[in-house]
Structure formats: structure tokens, C-alpha cells
Amino acid sequence: MNIKLSYGTQEILVECPKKQKTNVTQLFKNVRNSHPDIYQHWCDKDGRIKYSVQVFVNGEHIRYLNGMKTELTEGDQIYVIPILAGG
Amino acid sequence: MAKKDDKGGTEEREKEDLKMAKGYMGKFLSVYLNDGRIEEERLSEELCRDYLGGYGIGARLLYDRMPAGADPLGPDNILGFFTGPLTGTPAIIGSRFVAVGKSPKCAGGWGDANCGGFFGPHLKFAGYDGILFYGISSKPVYLMIDEGQATLKDADDLWGLGVTALEDTLSERHGKDVQICSIGPAGEKLSLTACIMNDKERAAGRSGLGAVMGSKKLKAVVVKGKMKVPLNDEKKAKELRKKYLKETTGAYPVFNKYGTAGVMHDTVLCGDGPVKNWGGADTPDFPPERIRKISDDAVIGVKGYKPYGCWHCPIACGGKMVQKSGKFALDLNDGVGHKPEYETLAMFGSNLLNDDLSSIIKINEICNNLGLDTISVGATIGYAMECFENGLITKDQTDGIELTWGNTEAIVAMTEKIGKREGFGDILADGIKVAWEKLGKIGTEYAVHVDGEEMPAHNPKFIPGLATTYLVTPTPARHTQGGELGIPPGLDEPEPDKYIYSGQADLHAKLVAIYEVVNAAGLCMFGTLSYPLRSLPEQLTAVTGEPYDLEKIYEVGMRIYTIRHAFNLREGINPLTRNVPGRMIGDPPLKSGNVKDITVDHKTLVTEFLERIGWDTKTTIPSEASLRKLDMEFLIDEMKKINTFS
Numbered sequence: 001m002n003i004k005l006s007y008g009t010q011e012i013l014v015e016c017p018k019k020q021k022t023n024v025t026q027l028f029k030n031v032r033n034s035h036p037d038i039y040q041h042w043c044d045k046d047g048r049i050k051y052s053v054q055v056f057v058n059g060e061h062i063r064y065l066n067g068m069k070t071e072l073t074e075g076d077q078i079y080v081i082p083i084l085a086g087g
Numbered sequence: 088m089a090k091k092d093d094k095g096g097t098e099e100r101e102k103e104d105l106k107m108a109k110g111y112m113g114k115f116l117s118v119y120l121n122d123g124r125i126e127e128e129r130l131s132e133e134l135c136r137d138y139l140g141g142y143g144i145g146a147r148l149l150y151d152r153m154p155a156g157a158d159p160l161g162p163d164n165i166l167g168f169f170t171g172p173l174t175g176t177p178a179i180i181g182s183r184f185v186a187v188g189k190s191p192k193c194a195g196g197w198g199d200a201n202c203g204g205f206f207g208p209h210l211k212f213a214g215y216d217g218i219l220f221y222g223i224s225s226k227p228v229y230l231m232i233d234e235g236q237a238t239l240k241d242a243d244d245l246w247g248l249g250v251t252a253l254e255d256t257l258s259e260r261h262g263k264d265v266q267i268c269s270i271g272p273a274g275e276k277l278s279l280t281a282c283i284m285n286d287k288e289r290a291a292g293r294s295g296l297g298a299v300m301g302s303k304k305l306k307a308v309v310v311k312g313k314m315k316v317p318l319n320d321e322k323k324a325k326e327l328r329k330k331y332l333k334e335t336t337g338a339y340p341v342f343n344k345y346g347t348a349g350v351m352h353d354t355v356l357c358g359d360g361p362v363k364n365w366g367g368a369d370t371p372d373f374p375p376e377r378i379r380k381i382s383d384d385a386v387i388g389v390k391g392y393k394p395y396g397c398w399h400c401p402i403a404c405g406g407k408m409v410q411k412s413g414k415f416a417l418d419l420n421d422g423v424g425h426k427p428e429y430e431t432l433a434m435f436g437s438n439l440l441n442d443d444l445s446s447i448i449k450i451n452e453i454c455n456n457l458g459l460d461t462i463s464v465g466a467t468i469g470y471a472m473e474c475f476e477n478g479l480i481t482k483d484q485t486d487g488i489e490l491t492w493g494n495t496e497a498i499v500a501m502t503e504k505i506g507k508r509e510g511f512g513d514i515l516a517d518g519i520k521v522a523w524e525k526l527g528k529i530g531t532e533y534a535v536h537v538d539g540e541e542m543p544a545h546n547p548k549f550i551p552g553l554a555t556t557y558l559v560t561p562t563p564a565r566h567t568q569g570g571e572l573g574i575p576p577g578l579d580e581p582e583p584d585k586y587i588y589s590g591q592a593d594l595h596a597k598l599v600a601i602y603e604v605v606n607a608a609g610l611c612m613f614g615t616l617s618y619p620l621r622s623l624p625e626q627l628t629a630v631t632g633e634p635y636d637l638e639k640i641y642e643v644g645m646r647i648y649t650i651r652h653a654f655n656l657r658e659g660i661n662p663l664t665r666n667v668p669g670r671m672i673g674d675p676p677l678k679s680g681n682v683k684d685i686t687v688d689h690k691t692l693v694t695e696f697l698e699r700i701g702w703d704t705k706t707t708i709p710s711e712a713s714l715r716k717l718d719m720e721f722l723i724d725e726m727k728k729i730n731t732f733s
Binding site: 008009050051052054056059060061064079081082083 | 341349353356357358359370375383384550572573574582583585681683
């Protein structure tokens, strides 16, 4: 299955195995394979999401769901926001 | 002009030139407005080395030269403008200066405001690192500096002009190659929400320093010149610029394409930005489709959009746009206005439940022309709207204007009234705290300010470290100091879980110091967010010749932070006694949105930070040991007079 992941005004489709359950951790591992140039901005060398990156599933921050273990299904809207200062 | 050194004596010019620190013009002006004297003073190498520039040098000089207890709008306040050693050099992004003085807002404590544009570099090209203004002029004046020659000129014919007409008049009079710092009518009328403007649409917004400038009857500072800034290693400085221009990272892509308008949607969605005077929540009250109307592509899609950059800035986060027709047509500059920054979009947009971009572009024009701080004015209108919603003020008081959420005509009209101090605008013109007092202390929970400074559009409930920044920093409620908005790319420090409040102090202290140096050096913090951090010590070393590394940056940064704080302590200000608005920390917590259920443990954050930097956790007085470590022994006796030493 493909999961749509948005960031800023951009979108990418991340391919995930249909027959397996996918969660946010697995999603980011797949991003590492399919979009390594984007992945490096979001995760550190140990695969942890950076402090400055926020992840939302269907408009809700994953801290209010199950964190990185939040399960995903096709049709879920994933939104990634890096903290940026505005002046 | 008389010539002195910054210690007050006279010295031979040749010896001084040889000792002059690099990156500096080596001198500043002292202008005595009461009798018109102008004196040139040398900047000592020691002052440059220890306090760098900007508000570092400004605070050190004002600490010595201003008596405690001075009336911020009286003759004893000193208003200063200071560049840094990297202003006007090949460094990325050396475009900035800082205005300094005693703030009429924050309990009469330290005040400063940072600005880009072109004035800072051109002040140096005109021959000076800074200017101090003493006293009050008997009539309106402006200062003209033409490559080393400074003259006070009559400004009777300029008093009352908006910033646009003023700059046009002064350019006509002195040449198109001048750069101008000025106040609009708001500063003339001593509004505490008044700011100091540069290049028509860049603002030194905070601390109410526009009112200080107005109190001195100083309308403008005009600079012109082509002098060269002496660099220690010009070749190296240029090589570093060339090298780092190719190493963009972090925030660069967003800021280069959209400016700070690029963060508007994300910032509100994630709970960082204000919604309904900080009492609302992102998705329920201002959902994504509404935010998008005043964010990123919507903003740069406005007709005639062109990027604008401050002096030699490779990011060019600013922009110009055309709005000649419609309900909110622009009146000035042939219908061309400046792109609103994130703070303006947020404080007049999501904060007021307003998704009409054209109204915000109009408001930006009004604020720029009248010389108003968009953060403070947007926040103050939000306070008034909530009072209106809850029946605490009525249409009879608000000049018949319905201050309802998202009412664009009302917001535009009230902004103009604030700038002119007309009707209800006169009540709001000095910000939330004064409005609250004048209205009989109503709607206390809606009054989101710290010691009179309105909270900017970044939320400690989303970035808890901002609670320490807003509460402890010498200038309260400031998002461009304290560093918690962004860890510079390349800072190799462990990132704590932001909601585990214990254990964040070390990182916070380092971020504070880094941004003190960035601000004092004359750099734009967007450069720090867009280029590797190692560029900072390397560029400082190349330009000044002083060997900089991160440890030196931490030392110099903490020294600058400490002198600004000492200014406040001498005024009897203990930051721990500042009010803590419930909405700032989530007390009570929001019930919906992406920062719901969060109450920030600001006490743990603040206490551990004070312990980390060696300040007493009750009095905030720096320990003798911490002062000696920073070579600030001169403060030890002074601090003893304030309270017992820790």
C-alpha cells in the first residue's frame, strides 16, 4: 500500500507492504530507503526522529496517539513538520 | 567634534589606529540633544573583545553611563544604535544593528530591538560603529552623518510624517544613497507599541524604543558613506562566504522561497502559533484550510510578488507585493507593500481568527508607516477582542467598532486608530498591560504579556524552553533571544525530550550564549538556522583576528547576557517576580488541539537554568564565582548592594 506523507507544500508517496501492519517507525524506515535525501533531515543516524521534527497522523500529533508505534492504514494522512522559527 | 575614548580621556589617534579592533570602525558618536554637542569617542579594543558589539557593547556602555531609576521617557535615558563586528562585512548575514535603551514597557528595565535592512552596514560605511543619544532636544531634530561628518538638523517640517513620506523627503534632500532609521507618528506620540523603522519596512520592533526615540524629539538618523570596514583577513572572510554559500541547510529552502510566511501553516497546525488570543486551538478554531489562505503559496502568489533581501543577504526572506485595488488597497509606494512576516501573519491572522490575507497586507502597511510593532498591536487587539466577546467592553467604548473575531474592517480600523492614538486606539496604544490598567483591570486571563511585553507568536506549550526564554531573558517575552526556536545545524548536542523538564538547562545555556553572540555580532539569526554553525566562529575569527571557537562563544555570549541582566538587577528587577500568563504555560491546559493537556513546568526549567549559569535561584543575582569566570569582577560590589551574595 502507499501512504501519503506531506511536509510543507510537498507530498511523497511511501510504499509499505500491504500484508504487514505498518506503524510510524516502519514508515520512516521506508522513507529512508525511498527518499534518503528527505530522511536525513528528519532522522538522526540512529533512526530516531529529530527533536525539531513533529509528526501528525490525520491531524493529530502522534504523542496523543501511540507515538512511533501508531499504526497506519492506507488513506491515513501523515504530516511532518520541522520546527522553524518565524520572525 | 571632540574626540575621546570610551573611557572618557583623549589619546593620540595613531596609537589608537594601531590598537583598533578589526571588524570595527573604532568609534561611536555621543550626541547630546539638549545642547546639540556631538562628540566622537573611540571604542577600546577591550570593549570590543569582551562585549563584541550590538547590545553587548550597548549594555556595557549604558550600565556605566545611565543612572539607575532613570525615567525611560525622560532626559536621563540614553538611546543607542550599535552594529557588530560582522555588520557590513562579507560574513553571512552581516546586515543587522541593535537599538538599545531603558524600556518604557518592561518595568523600566533593559530594552533592545534588533533590525535588518541596510541601516547597520551603512552606519559603518559612514564611519561609526554606533551612536548614543543623551538628553532631550527642545525641538524635533534628525541626525545626518555624511562619511564622518555628523550634524543635527531641524525636523520641524518632518514631525508628523509617516515613515514612507519621511524617507522619501530625506532621500530627496540628501541623496538616494542614504539609509534612514526613523520613527513614525506612533513614536512621536510616545506609544509604547511604537518601534524604530529602517528602509521603510524593516522594524526594530520591541521594547517600546520607538517611544524612547520620540521622547527625545529625535525623528530620524540618516547615514551616508563609502568607508571600508577594516577586516583582519579580508581574503579569508571572502573565501568563507564563498564556501558557506554552497552549504545551505536547515531552514534555507523554506526561508529562501517563502520567507517566514513559509512556516505559518505548520506553526499554527502544530500548536506553536497563536489562535484566538492563545485561548483557541489549531484545528478546531483555525483549521488548515484557513491557515493556508495566509501562508506560503498564498502569500508569494500575491500579484507582483518579488523577493527582498537585507544588505547582502543570500536568503532574501523578505518580499514586495502589489495591492492597488479592492477593499484594502495600499495607499503608499504606488500600491506596493512589504510581505508580512510570520509574526504579523500570526498575530493579525490566526490570533484574531482572520484568514483574509489582503487585510493583513494592509495592516502591515499601516504599521510600517505609522511605526508600530506588529506583534504588540496584534496581541493587544486580541486582548480587546476577547474582552469585547465577553461583554467587558462595549461598542460605546470602541468608537462603534465591533471588535469581533475575524472582523477585518474592525481590525484594520483599530490598527490605524492605535497608530494615531485616536479614540479607543489611545487606550490600546501602549499595549496590553496599560490597556488592562486603563480599563479597570478587566479580562486578566486574556492579557497575555510578561511584564508589559506582549508574547510573540511562538508557544512555550509547544517549545517548553521558550518559557525560560520569555521569563528570564533580560528583555521578557522575546523569541529571537534565548535560542529555543531552533538548534543551529551542526550543534552537536544531545536533544532532550522537550516535555521532560529536568535536564534541559545545559542545552538552553549554550543556545542562549550562541544567540547572544549572533545578535551582538551583527548577524541575522536566520543565517544561524540556514548555514552550519561552524561558520560563526570561523567568520568571527577571520574578521576580528580574535581566535573564536564554541567555548569562546559560550563565554562571550554569557557575558553579554549577564551585563544586560545586571542592568535590570540594578533597577530592582528580579525576573522571577514577572507575571506568568496562564495561557503561556497552559494553566489551565487547552482541551483540544495539538498542545492540549500540556502545562509547562516552567519552575523546573527556570530553576535548573539559573543553577546551570550560576545565578541565585531566588534573587537571580550572579554568584561571585560566575562573575569572576566571566571577568566581570567590577559587578561584584554592585551586586552586593542589591542583596546578600550567594
